[in-house]
Amino acid sequence: xxxxxxxxxxxxxxxxxxxxxxxxxxxxxxxxxxxxxxxxxxxxxxxxxxxxxxxxxx
Amino acid sequence: xxxxxxxxxxxxxxxxxxxxxxxxxxxxxxxxxxxxxxxxxxxxxxxxxxxxxxxxxxxxxxxxxxxxxxxxxxxxxxxxxxxxxxxxxxxxxxxxxxxxxxxxxxxxxxxxxxxxxxxxxxxxxxxxxxxxxxxxxxxxxxxxxxxxxxxxxxxxxxxxxxxxxxxxxxxxxxxxxxxxxxxxxxxxxxxxxxxxxxxxxxxxxxxxxxxxxxxxxxxxxxxxxxxxxxxxxxxxxxxxxxxxxxxxxxxxxxxxxxxxxxxxxxxxxxxxxxxxxxxxxxxxxxxxxxxxxxxxxxxxxxxxxxxxxxxxxxxxxxxxxxxxxxxxxxxxxxxxxxxxxxxxxxxxxxxxxxxxxxxxxxxxxxxxxxxxxxxxxxxxxxxxxxxxxxxxxxxxxxxxxxxxxxxxxxxxxxxxxxxxxxxxxxxxxxxxxxxxxxxxxxxxxxxxxxxxxxxxxxxxxxxxxxxxxxxxxxxxxxxxxxxxxxxxxxxxxxxxxxxxxxxxxxxxxxxxxxxxxxxxxxxxxxxxxxxxxxxxxxx
Numbered sequence: 251x252x253x254x255x256x257x258x259x260x261x262x263x264x265x266x267x268x269x270x271x272x273x274x275x276x277x278x279x280x281x282x283x284x285x286x287x288x289x290x291x292x293x294x295x296x297x298x299x300x301x302x303x304x305x306x307x308x
Numbered sequence: 309x310x311x312x313x314x315x316x317x318x319x320x321x322x323x324x325x326x327x328x329x330x331x332x333x334x335x336x337x338x339x340x341x342x343x344x345x346x347x348x349x350x351x352x353x354x355x356x357x358x359x360x361x362x363x364x365x366x367x368x369x370x371x372x373x374x375x376x377x378x379x380x381x382x383x384x385x386x387x388x389x390x391x392x393x394x395x396x397x398x399x400x401x402x403x404x405x406x407x408x409x410x411x412x413x414x415x416x417x418x419x420x421x422x423x424x425x426x427x428x429x430x431x432x433x434x435x436x437x438x439x440x441x442x443x444x445x446x447x448x449x450x451x452x453x454x455x456x457x458x459x460x461x462x463x464x465x466x467x468x469x470x471x472x473x474x475x476x477x478x479x480x481x482x483x484x485x486x487x488x489x490x491x492x493x494x495x496x497x498x499x500x501x502x503x504x505x506x507x508x509x510x511x512x513x514x515x516x517x518x519x520x521x522x523x524x525x526x527x528x529x530x531x532x533x534x535x536x537x538x539x540x541x542x543x544x545x546x547x548x549x550x551x552x553x554x555x556x557x558x559x560x561x562x563x564x565x566x567x568x569x570x571x572x573x574x575x576x577x578x579x580x581x582x583x584x585x586x587x588x589x590x591x592x593x594x595x596x597x598x599x600x601x602x603x604x605x606x607x608x609x610x611x612x613x614x615x616x617x618x619x620x621x622x623x624x625x626x627x628x629x630x631x632x633x634x635x636x637x638x639x640x641x642x643x644x645x646x647x648x649x650x651x652x653x654x655x656x657x658x659x660x661x662x663x664x665x666x667x668x669x670x671x672x673x674x675x676x677x678x679x680x681x682x683x684x685x686x687x688x689x690x691x692x693x694x695x696x697x698x699x700x701x702x703x704x705x706x707x708x709x710x711x712x713x714x715x716x717x718x719x720x721x722x723x724x725x726x727x728x729x730x731x732x733x734x735x736x737x738x739x740x741x742x743x744x745x746x747x748x749x750x751x752x753x754x755x756x757x758x759x760x761x762x763x764x765x766x767x768x769x770x771x772x773x774x775x776x777x778x779x780x781x782x783x784x785x786x787x788x789x790x791x792x793x794x795x796x797x798x799x800x801x802x803x804x805x806x807x808x809x810x811x812x813x814x815x816x817x818x819x820x821x822x823x824x825x826x827x828x829x830x831x832x833x834x835x836x837x838x839x840x841x842x843x844x845x846x847x
């Protein structure tokens with residue numbers, strides 16, 4: 251995926267988080283994660299990516 | 309609990325009899341082979357199982373009647389098979405409501421409909437709803453009719469001590485105290501088991517956060533017998549509600565308490581009425597309704613490390629407490645009673661070695677731990693314990709509105725019977741099979757002529773022989789109580805069992821497969837039977 255394509259996703263996600271608002275953004279991201287996981291159909295990769303995303307949170 | 313002005317046994321639909329303590333006193337202190345403590349469904353099933361195998365027992369119940377309210381209401385298919393082996397299935401079939409389907413809703417919209425496995429090959433439906441009082445009544449009527457069961461009401465066990473070859477119970481009834489010596493004791497005295505306490509044993513495991521009120525109401529309500537689960541309904545934002553239909557126009561409503569809502573407040577009658585009213589409005593019931601009974605409940609996964617303590621076996625809730633969501637509390641208790649019942653009977657009538665009893669804990673505790681694994685998942689979904697579980701649960705429910713895959717998270721995982729794969733009396737396959745019930749699994753039922761294969765199972769072990777087997781007499785020599793069932797090697801039954809000419813299955817009295825052979829000799833079957841009954845097992 252080119253950086254400009256990924257950037258489109260990045261921007262849309264930023265907007266969607268704002269639209270959801272602080273109370274709903276977690277729900278949005280959790281739903282998205284489940285949808286992506288189901289579409290990807292590769293549980294090992296998803297579990298590894300959860301570990302990746304858990305790094306450097308602060 | 310009951311509404312103001314009504315006594316504990318003042319039911320809208322059930323007339324409680326009162327049973328007296330024994331009037332004739334002279335035989336009370338006579339030694340018994342088996343003393344069963346607790347006359348609920350589990351204790352009664354144990355007594356009936358022993359009686360079915362010719363063994364007498366004394367059944368002690370502290371109360372003077374059946375359970376004050378309907379607690380357990382869901383009876384699984386395998387429990388109906390237990391009732392059938394005890395000859396008591398008819399009143400259950402007649403009175404209860406069979407069901408196969410569950411529906412889950414999120415914020416008022418259906419997200420999942422699931423069907424439990426069912427077919428014409430099954431004699432019984434996957435699940436039946438029946439109030440616990442009837443369960444106890446039907447079992448008790450059968451126990452009354454048996455000369456081998458001496459049931460003593462209003463008889464509380466206040467002490468227990470070991471004797472060399474058994475235990476001595478101290479029994480108190482309104483007429484006095486007496487000592488009852490017993491070779492064996494079955495403790496079916498419930499979740500707060502006094503026997504467990506007297507033995508200094510403790511249940512171990514986890515308590516879950518979620519608490520529920522369970523309330524029974526009577527109303528004319530037009531909805532089939534389908535389990536409904538309401539997630540985040542308008543009447544209880546963020547909470548979960550379960551609705552079950554029972555006979556006699558009684559409906560079970562379970563609703564989750566809010567965080568910080570005390571059990572004391574929640575179980576006040578005005579609060580229960582207001583909460584029930586909200587649920588009924590949500591499901592579109594505008595007509596009148598009566599409040600029958602309510603109680604409060606929290607989800608636990610707790611079990612004893614060992615279900616045996618010397619000459620005492622713990623059966624049912626005294627040994628394990630499981631969350632309601634998998635409906636395995638009562639059902640696993642009945643399976644415990646049947647399991648120890650046939651084994652103890654074989655030991656007491658001299659046809660099996662005492663070592664056979666060593667298989668009780670691994671088999672039944674294994675079943676409990678399996679329930680824990682599934683029920684814990686259900687409990688975390690029904691009542692998320694932390695924010696993380698809450699976020700993911702809500703995400704799944706929200707997704708499920710438009711994506712059926714996510715609805716599957718809401719499946720309550722109502723379980724099939726446990727497979728005793730690790731049991732010391734289960735034999736691993738010698739021959740390769742590509743289907744059929746595995747060793748330790750429950751035998752598969754099959755439509756057979758006017759009836760079912762299960763109709764042909766014997767009271768003891770059954771041997772399914774497909775086609776022919778050499779010298780079948782060897783089987784009867786190993787166990788005269790065994791029933792050999794000859795089946796066509798080209799039948800539907802053969803396909804269900806992945807059988808060809810010469811295949812055999814050894815099925816236990818509780819319908820679990822002990823061993824199977826693609827190409828069996830009678831000697832193979834006899835050897836396995838002998839190994840089980842001698843307690844040598846599968847080593």
